[in-house]
Amino acid sequence: MPIAPSDSDLCEIRRREGHLEAATAHGRRAVALDPGDAAGWYNLGVALYDRLEVEASIACERRAVRLRPDWPGPHFELAEGLLLSGRLEDGWREYEWRWRLPGVPPLVPPAILERSRQAAPRPWDGSPLSGGTLLLVADQGFGDTIQFARYVPMVAALCPNLAVACSPDMLPVIRSIPGGHRAFTAWEEAPPFDAYAALSSLPGLFGTTLRSIPAPVPYLRAEPERVERWKDRLDGLLPRGYRRVGLVWAGRPTHGNDRNRSLKLERLAPVFALEKTALVSLQKGPAQAEAACYYGAAPLVDLGPELESFADTMAVLTLLDHLVCVDTAVAHLAGAMGRPAAVLLPYAPDWRWLLGHGRTPWYPTVTLHRQPAPGRWDEAVRSAIAAVTGRALTASGRPARR
Structure with a gap:
């Protein structure tokens, strides 16, 4: 006979299904029945995080860490709770446990470290490295790379001989950082190096707190020649004198939280009714097909098929008045370029957006526009429209007249 799932297992199963109340009920039952089971506390903590009961989640993960100090899962979930609640210094320390999570590859392939064995490359500790070469690895997703790219000039001030390993998609981003840093996309192109660090570890290495976040915005800029080409293209497509608003309504489907962070284009219907506004879709991936079914008063131009790289997206962002988007790489790109953007956030957001602000x-x-409860996008969309227009919406869903 098949073994029935435990309350701890059911906590995680129900959480993944989006049934958070049932998930927490199973989790509480699990830890009541067996207070010494680290897995029960861990799963309950994850469910509580999704309910935005962050302090309770942190307490559960701390309990799991005490029971199983070497288990990376609770450490990483603890990091997310600490970072979300603004306790960055403590959060960065726990964040380093991500390297021990199952399936996470080493930062630098062993063969590459072996190739540089004469230099005895070591993890960088944040100290000056004036005579050697430092390898920075853009180790996480597109948004993370864009967010933490702000640290590259700070690193270069300590380690002038800098090389950055990144994905081909991120190459235009790294190359747009002032300083002309060497970047490559294949490990075979890596130069000999003396030390190495993950881009996502830089906030911790620099001891970043809420008061010391480096924000020299803009720290990314589009190529002037590309901007000119896109200006000619948009001027020929969009009505003269209209407000230009970019749209991105979905992230990559493979993202672990995509079910909560992405939405359907039709959920942005109040945006479609804005007067003297032209909409510009920057959506890529499978959700791009939804633009073909658009029926709204505001004209919409779908640029998705024409955006060949983030270099194009950066150029188009330069030419827009505002962006309305979900939590995906384009939101980070607009922010890093100093462009106005209204970001729609799920009820339990990623840690970087903090709580309540x-x-x-x-x-x-x-500007950040949060769901008041899981799955409720309407209030967030109306708030984003107010940010775009400078006016709150009336009961009919239209911007109030001045």
């Missing part, structure tokens, strides 16, 4: 210290030109 309408602004973010990471990106001064970005």
Whole structure:
């Protein structure tokens, strides 16, 4: 006979299904029945995080860490709770446990370290490295790379001979950082190096707190020649004198939280009714097909098929008046470029957006529009429209007249 799942297992199963109340009920039952089971506390903590009961989540993960100090899962979930609640210094320390999570590859392939064995490359500790070469690895997703790219000039001031390993998609981003840093996309191109560090470890290495987040925005800029080409293209497509608003309504489907962070284009219907506004879709991936079914008063131009790289996206962002988007790489790109952006956030957001604020210290030109409850996008969309137009919406869903 099949073994029935435990309450701890059911906690995680129900959480993944989006049934958070049932998930927490199973989790509480699990830890009541067996207070010494680290897995029960861990799963309950994850479910509580999704309910935005962050302090309770942190307490559960701390309990799991005490029971199983070497288990990376609770450490990483603890990091997310600490970072979300603004306790960055403590959060960065726990964040380093991500390297021990199952399936996470080493930062630098062993063969590359072996090739540089004469230099005895070591993890960088943040100290000056004036005579050697430092390898920075853009180790996480597109948004993370864009967010932490702000640290590259700070690193270069300590280690002038700098090389950056990144994905081909991120190459235009790294190359747009002032300083002309060497970047490559294949390990075979890596130069000999003396030390190495993950881009996502830089906030911790620099001891970043809420008050010391480096925000020299803009720290990314589009190529002037590309901007000119896109200007000619948009001027020929869009009505003269209209407000230009970019749209991105979905992230990559493979993202672990995509079910909560992405939405359907039709959920942005109040944006479609804005007067004297032209909409510009920057959506890529499978959700791009939804633009073909658009029926709204505001004209919409779908640029998705024409955006060949982030270099194109950066150029188009330069030419828009505002961006309305979900939590995906384009939101980070707009923020890093100092462009106005209204970001729609799920009820339990990623840690970097903190709790309860309408602004973010990471990106001064970005406004945050949060779901008041899981799955409820309408209020967030109306709030984003108010940010775009400078006017709150009336009961009919239209911007109030001055």
